[in-house]
Amino acid sequence: AQSVTQPDIHITVSEGASLELRCNYSYGATPYLFWYVQSPGQGLQLLLKYFSGDTLVQGIKGFEAEFKRSQSSFNLRKPSVHWSDAAEYFCAVGPWGDKIIFGKGTRLHILP
Amino acid sequence: DGGITQSPKYLFRKEGQNVTLSCEQNLNHDAMYWYRQDPGQGLRLIYYSQIVNDFQKGDIAEGYSVSREKKESFPLTVTSAQKNPTAFYLCASSMGQGSDIQYFGAGTRLSVL
Numbered sequence: 252a253q254s255v256t257q258p259d260i261h262i263t264v265s266e267g268a269s270l271e272l273r274c275n276y277s278y279g280a281t282p283y284l285f286w287y288v289q290s291p292g293q294g295l296q297l298l299l300k301y302f303s304g305d306t307l308v309q310g311i312k313g314f315e316a317e318f319k320r321s322q323s324s325f326n327l328r329k330p331s332v333h334w335s336d337a338a339e340y341f342c343a344v345g346p347w348g349d350k351i352i353f354g355k356g357t358r359l360h361i362l363p
Numbered sequence: 364d365g366g367i368t369q370s371p372k373y374l375f376r377k378e379g380q381n382v383t384l385s386c387e388q389n390l391n392h393d394a395m396y397w398y399r400q401d402p403g404q405g406l407r408l409i410y411y412s413q414i415v416n417d418f419q420k421g422d423i424a425e426g427y428s429v430s431r432e433k434k435e436s437f438p439l440t441v442t443s444a445q446k447n448p449t450a451f452y453l454c455a456s457s458m459g460q461g462s463d464i465q466y467f468g469a470g471t472r473l474s475v476l
Binding site for chain 2: 260285287292295296297300341346349351354356
């Protein structure tokens with residue numbers, strides 16, 4: 252069955268440090284992969300997506316993600332985080348029929 | 364501005380009461396979705412609709428109902444049968460394929476009085 256796992260519920264990094272958020276998936280074919288960000292009390296905003304082609308994907312706000320088929324992973328990275336990056340991050344995979352499946356999210360905390 | 368509008372932002376339900384959450388989009392998207400978000404649970408799909416006058420149950424449809432009479436509108440009713448309705452509800456829309464990007468509204472927080 253298709254699934255998405257975000258192993259880290261919470262991650263804390265210092266401002267200016269690098270960031271990597273993990274996402275692993277189970278899917279029978281080449282998936283479409285997404286990363287979304289959610290600020291407290293708000294909806295989700297798409298950071299980046301992978302459909303095909305180059306496995307290193309650039310997104311908004313300086314984020315990137317790399318699709319690694321052999322590891323069934325799509326980890327999100329940022330070289331230097333800012334206090335405004337504190338939020339919850341969701342990985343998603345599809346299609347699953349007419350739907351996509353979301354992970355349970357990773358909450359990012361930034362230390363000043 | 365194109366986007367998805369959810370209203371109200373906060374909603375309170377009394378015991379035994381049905382309440383309706385509004386979701387309107389002006390993106391001309393065919394597909395619309397309702398998700399429920401609880402802390403640590405991620406997003407769980409309640410209902411979705413790929414076309415006007417048609418909708419399908421998601422993973423947690425019990426205690427909820429929807430309608431899709433217009434392309435731009437997809438209201439969600441939380442019925443009295445939903446015994447634990449306190450949650451953050453998110454509406455989304457997409458062009459129509461399961462692989463399409465979903466665009467989200469700002470959410471409605473529902474609490475029980």
